[in-house]
Amino acid sequence: MPEDRVILKVDKLVKHFPIYRGVFQRQVGAVHAVDGISFDVRRGETFGLVGESGCGKTTAGRTIIQLYKATSGHIYFNNTDLTTLKGGDMRHMRKSIQMIFQDPYASLNPRMSIADTLNEPMTIHGITRGAQARQRVDELLNLVQLNPGFASRYPHEFSGGQRQRIGIARALALNPELIICDEPISALDVSIQAQIINLLEDLQKQLGLTYLFIAHDLSMVRHISSRVAVMYLGIIVELTTVKELYNNPLHPYTQALLSAVPVPNPVIEEKRQRIILEGDVPSPVNPPSGCRFRTRCPLAKELCAGQVPEWREVSPGHWVACHFV
């Protein structure tokens, strides 16, 4: 894979949230939300990032777009290191990376009309003005298949699916190259989910967008992604193409996750063996030593507690972190 196709390179990214306690608010520990993840996203692809709630996938997305300051590590976007950019330069860079948020009800300012919400980023970055801006709003609403006549309405007048389309239009307003979709469909009901996914796919084809798709819905990720990384407790345990991951999952956590996806055929569903994970996700404040998955892993041995498994490429393009693969 030639290097110039890489649009986003995340290198050993770490994000810890400090915990303060006591009268003098001393730091007593940290939530290890993201603990050294590395991956590349290639131009034009959809890169899926999956994991259960609390595994740090949303934090990863927000740190990449610099809504949180990274604790350490680097984020290269088109070969520029975002972690070293300051104020104005970073705001400028935001033009090229946009985010679609999880909750379409909360992520739109209730006091701004749709036209104002869409116009604001364009005005701030000096892209459009006046009549041209008006036209661009219509264009964006058409793009997400909303009636341009809705431009003067307020967010509360729309349904969840329509709001998410507005969220998408807002992200598109600046002509970004990369869009981070932070669980864009998990707050919507199932019939609307498919519409939004299809819209995202159409837009990708039309505009040549790259997506970093954060989700916990494995079948949706399988549908939309070309490559997938599986996160567990702040680290990536397996990364490969979507086909390889679903046909040949290597990490025991990935296997357990996939076995939890229900099969629509009742005959198969009845017979298949599920891997049931025991216990809860350990606290990210004190993650387990060695392999983080060892507390719930059916294969865990003594080795797993003492040694962090190496992150290695077991077959071309298939990376995994486990002692027994």
Add this chain to the structure above:
Amino acid sequence: MINYIIRRLLIIPMLLAGVTVLIFAMLSLLTPFERASLYVSDIPKRQGALELIIEKYGLDDPIPLQYWHWMVGQEDSETGEIKGGVLRGDLGWSKVGKGSVTEVIGRRLPATAELALWASIPMIGIGIWLGVLSAVNHNKLADQILRVFSIVGWSIPTFVFGLLVLMIFYAKLGWFPPERLSDWASQIVQSDSFTRYTQMNTIDALLNLRLDIFFDAVRHLVLPVTTLAYLNWAYMLRVTRSSMLDTLNQDYMTTARSKGLAEKVVVRRHAVPNALIPVVTVAALMMIGLLNGVVITETIFSYPGMGSFLAIAALSLDVVSVLGITLFSSFILVFGNLIADVLYGVIDPRIRLQ
């Protein structure tokens, strides 16, 4: 919206009627003798006078009948002319104010309005500003200091704070005197050469191009304004702060930042307008409270407004004055609330008044 306003306006007379019944019912707590004694001096020497008064004004009539007479007026037994009656615009004669109640209100209201106007500027302006400042610096030093400042303000009773500043800045330093104007200024104001457009000294002084009188009036306003402002800042600050903190944690703040807006713009354009929605209601109610007169503050600073008059009238058992002023206050309260509700609908598109 128009329908909503009309409907609310139609309810107002009913509300006010209810208020009058309530206040009038409280009259039954006073005996006719207690009420009549206000009009008779030297009671022990003129025994018969009390009975005469009670007879003349029908003070021992049943309360509902007295209410009826107060509302629609009473026929004078000698001339046959109908006198009084709230519905005819006559709130009665105020013994303490030495004039009709309407006249007294007309005389006292401008002073109260002037105080309210000046007090609301620092109260609302600085209160909101400090609240925003406190929320943006959440849990930092500035926030901690402002929180202490506001708790202190909210906890000190008006009469303690008012007397304290009066002692320091008037009794000790002589900087800011009580009342409305100095003697020399009040002579000029009452002379023919000075036109009293609004009866509010500061504004009239500016309109008459008399800067010396303007500054004299301001000098007299400083202490009551400071007292009102400090005690209410605290409340404004806390309301704004909690509303701001809530807004700053909303997802659309993250959206705004991800658009590439600078933090200052995020706060000014996205956070403050949303956070101010509940603040507007509080501010409106505060303004109404001020317009109705602030009894304690006005009394401490001998400020001749509605509040201090109400205090004097109540202490002298001048029932007619108290009734009239209470009715007028309810009127302002009901109207002010309507304005606040309409304003609420204007600033928050999610609220549709129906």
